[in-house]
Amino acid sequence: MERPQPGQSATSKPLMLFEVWYKRIKYFFVGIFVIILLVFSLAFGLLFGFFMSMTTHSENITDAHLRALVLKVPGDEQINYKKKDFLQQYDASLNxxxxxxxxxxxxxxxxxxxxEDSLYYKHDGILPKALLRAIFQDIFRTEASSGGSTITQQVIKNQVLNNEKTYNRKANEIVLALKLERIMSKEEIMYIYLNIVPFGRDYNGDNITGIASASYSLFGKPPSDVNLPEAAYLIGLVQSPYTYTPYYEDGTLKKDSDLEISLRRQHYVLWRMKVEGVITEKEFHKAEQYNIKAHLMTKRP
Known part of the structure; x- marks a missing residue:
């Protein structure tokens, strides 16, 4: 029988030692991975259960009840919501x-x-990435704040829920937004929003609600007649109506330095329209030169 060569014995010991430590390290990391996976699974289960407990009421709201809650628009007394064409009734309304x-x-x-919602026609009522970003910003109290609400969620917040900044309200908002997208069209949700969203104050200092009221109050014309810079200015107001409103509480027009913040917001809206391909570069620059202040309604002397 042949004896192992001395060189072979010296080489095999480091290899055996390496194999032993390799297995130990491998099993250690596998064990850590399994533990982390179990912890995340448990945390997800607890969060899911907590979410479900917060949204029990919203889950129990029927489609018909939700639709009735959303369709509460000022001045709609003559509208028959049993008909499916209520947007056509809006257009034909005497109001x-x-x-x-x-x-x-x-x-x-x-x-x-x-x-406000560049993926509006693609999402199903919510944007998961935006929600996660908003939660992260809230938890870590970051200075930058980007809203996680879609147009659909804002309709739910304004028509069904409230403005409380709580996780309970947000959870119910998510559930109801997903449900609303199933029972109403994008166009219907859009025009409900435009008819109920606040736009700040008018030249009398009164609160204004709805795109038509805002158009008449700020530019003295119906929303069908506004031009590009005026449309961008009106939409710029919806993010923070009482910050961007061009009027002080008594209805007087703000001085230039205070008006500048709403003009910057208008330029942002125009820029976003250009980025999204809604307007051309030429239309963008022409709209930026428009003198909004000269066209805003003011009190008669």
């Missing part, structure tokens, strides 16, 4: 402050989507 697609310049909803 000039209640508007549908034919009563609004197409630039207005385009400006809204471009600046």
């Amino acid at each position: 000039p402050l209640l508007v549908g697609p034919e009563s609004v310049n197409a630039l207005i909803p385009k400006a809204l989507v471009a600046s």
Whole structure:
């Protein structure tokens, strides 16, 4: 029988030692991975259970009840919501402050989507990435704040829930937004939003609600007649109506330095419209030169 050569014995020991430590390290990391996986699974289960407990009421709201809650628009007493064409009824309404697609310049909803919810026609009511980003910003109290709400969620917040900044309200908002997208069309949700969203103050210092009221109050014309820079200015107001409103509480027009913040917001809306391909570079620059202040309504002397 042959004896192992001395060189072979010296080489095999390091290899055996390496194999032993390799297995130990491998099993250690596999064990750590399994533990982490179990912890995440448990945390996800607890969060899911907590989410479900918060949204029990919203889950129990029927489609018909949700639709009735959303369709509460000022001045809609003559509208028959049992008919499916309520947007056409808006356009035919004797109330000039209640508007549908034919009563609004197409630039207005385009400006809204471009600046507030660019994926509006693609999502199902919520944007998971935006929600996660908003939660991260809230947890870590970051200075930068980007809203996680879609147009659909804002309709739910304004029509069904409230403005409380709580996780409970946000959870219910998510559930109801997903449900609303199943029972109403994108166009219907869009015009409900445009008819109920606040736009700040008018030249009398009164609060204004709805795109028609805002158009008449700020520019003295119906929303079908506003031009591109005026449409962008109106839509710029919806993010923070009482910050961007061009009027002080008594209705007087703000001085130039205070008006500048709303003009910057208008330019942002125009820029987003250009980025989204809604307007051309030439239209963008021409709209930026428009003197909004000269066209704003003021109190008569």
